Amino acid sequence: MGLTMTETILEMRDITKTFPGVKALQNVNLDVRRAEIHAIVGENGAGKSTLMKVLSGVYPHGSYDGQIVFEGAECHFRSIRDSEHKGIVIIHQELALVPLLSIAENIFLGNERATAGVVDWDETRAAAAEVLKKVGLSEDPDTLITNIGVGKQQLVEIAKALSKQVKLLILDEPTASLSEKDSEALLNLLLEFKSQGISCILISHKLNEVSKVSDRITVIRDGRTIETMNKDQISEDRIITSMVGRSLEDRYPARSPKIGEVVFEVKNWSVYHPQHRDRQVIKNIDINIKKGEVVGIAGLMGSGRTEFAMSLFGRSYGQKITGEVRLHGQPVDTSTVEKAVATGIAYATEDRKTYGLNLIDHIKHNTTIANLVGVSRWGVIDDLREMDVANDYRKKTNIRSSSVYQTTGNLSGGNQQKVVLSKWLFANPELLILDEPTRGIDVGAKYEIYTIISQLAAQGKAILVISSEMPELLGITDRLYVMNEGRIVGEMPTMEASQEKIMRTIVRAEGKAS
């Protein structure tokens, strides 16, 4: 406000983007000045990535409402190519490099130094070496991407952006997978670019980093701009309050928990990454869940919650798994999915289309597949018994369909989730792990899922809920664990928890880790 040298390079006005049934963005405004580092923060699903996809042309002009003005001219981007042409380059969280091509080849991928389709390799190498120097990466341009670390790969992505004459660089969680030293180097590089007049949009969960390098911060929540803070207004407290400060409505069924003895215990659980043998993903986790209790795991995306749950469930994730699982105090073997199910553990996945349902088959077959023994004798399925079971669970979970013969691929997200729940309820587990149980489903269906969860708890099941929606965790759980970077960094009764407290626990852990 006080500064005068500010020239606005990008202005996004009243951006509204709707998906069927969901308003992802609602009248979002954002302006970025020349030579500014502008951070965007918000919870998972707040709309940050959607906004960036609108800006970079992934969602073409016409699929959203509002205006994008870049360098004084209104832009109608129809694809990423259009926006890159203007100098807007986005670097995604998952790097888009081809592992078995060289650094130089990757930098000029789709933008080859070539005449009439014939690549000039000398020119390619020379130009690559030049941009690599700018980002401070001293690697041979002929080195294959697969042979350099993640931090250096990130730098190659940035070098690639520089080779396109970038004016506005967008980085989506650039330091999520970087070590402390690499993060530091990357942030310094951004400051260096700033001094050269390049603007930068930085999306990050790491509030300490954001506070350190940003000139301004815009907070997005529920698809709306909440506020834009200037450098002198920035504080972590204020950011957190803005990020989570939503009014809690009566969106959760009332329940009166009757909590019994400990049913399920995990002790000293450690897991390594399935591909990178030396990367420890889950670090010495201890948790327990009691009879009739709903326990939540809060944490940011990438904190290792799903990986933890899947490694528990038949070692479906990771390698070199160590630790102990106890059910009613007895150590149990959960080394295969079949054994885990037989022991009484069920895991309802966060990604029902990829891991949860056979989408080309109908409700009946999907309901019984995890417990075929329950509807068969000597390996022969009793068709009538199966019908009874499928109809029973269809009624219990209130699946809306013409019959149990409806193909699950044609159901709405909420009803698909109910089929997944039916499947695991019929397997009759003692511990039910629900990973993002309400992701992508509408408010009404959410309420029904919450009701099912609270009924199950009332029946004495132990329930573990993983969710990125903090209000949901606060609304339906009895006790919370907070997870960050593969560790449990906090535990609290839900009565004493708040979104601020959870966020603070995470941020404090981030601070300690880095």
Next chain:
Amino acid sequence: MTTETMPQGSTPPASGAAKSSIWSALQANIRDYGLLLVLILIMVFFQFVTNGVLFKPLNLTNIILQNSYIIVMALGMLLVIVAGHIDLSVGSVSGFIGALAAMLMIGWNFPPELAFLANPIVAGIICLAVGTLVGFAQGYLIAYYRIPSFIVTLAGMLIFKGLSLAILAGKSVGPFPPEFQLLSAGFIPDLFGPISLPLGGAQPVNLHTTTLVIGVVAVLTMILMAARSRSRRSARGYETEPVGLFVAKNIVIGGLILFFTYMLASYKGLPNVLVVMGVLIGVFVFLTKRLTFGRRIYAMGGNLKAAALSGIKTERLTFYIFGIMGALAALAGMIYAARLNSATPKAGQGLELDVIAAVFIGGASALGGVGQVAGAVIGAFIMGVMNNGMSIMGINIDLQQMIKGVVLLAAVFFDLYNKNKA
């Protein structure tokens, strides 16, 4: 705001009208019945263009004999394809097993203490065991080492092609002992003696009584079982197909079976190989529709990851499926060799393509998870009747190949077209 919310997806409203239930029951089965209808139309077409040769009892018997080994392998291939795999080796494996059978029974001169190996029954059991082992070996690589089935079985195709040549030393070996020939050339004995029917013509028609009895018993059993299942379902209050459709379906299918029984009975009766085929088809229908084993195959083909996360041992399942495929390829190889009455180095080559085509014409999905035994059998007969009819018409082999290619493409095209429309 809670329970009143309507589903968001494209859920069709559940209208309870009886008319719509007839329609939906028809639609649910249209794929299978449509295919059967196509087969009948093709048969009627060739009946006309061949001036009535196609439906002669001798020719119908021939069609069954000519296609028996395709159908036997199509049953296994159906499982393989539903599981999301492919097996290119079955033709070569069947040829190799035919060669092995010939060498065991004819080619190798065993010392007296091992002479029992040349006994047709012992040799047959050895052949089945070897075929199963071959299937398991390929399945092991596919399931546990995750080498794509396309590659493993392509290699198998080359290996067993070479092995047949090697053990036959490049020559044809035959003829087989008469007991072994019965597998393909034999007919079931007539326990009651023939009956003669003075059917208007100059001389009476001699009918194979046992065949007639088996046919009638089969039709009655089918109708009784269908009726029983229907009444049990309605007793529990579940929706059943409308009575009209139920009766019509049973009359048409029963009538068809009786018609073919009559035709076969007026020649030499039921071929042995048809009995083997019939039993196998029954077993595989039961396996795919009623056994947990079969259900798991469909679940695995439909979504491998979801199946694994539901506690299905997908590796072991794949391993077993290829074992079954190997056993069926072995049986088919013996049927083929018995039919030719010799094992030749070229036997079985290219059969895998006919088998795979039959399964796809029968409505299976190349992506896995979809396919029915009845479809695969009808698909095999569609190809078989076309081969037979075109040969009778004297169409050149080059043109025959092209027509078959077009039929395969058209069948899969219309299948996908219908699915996309739905």
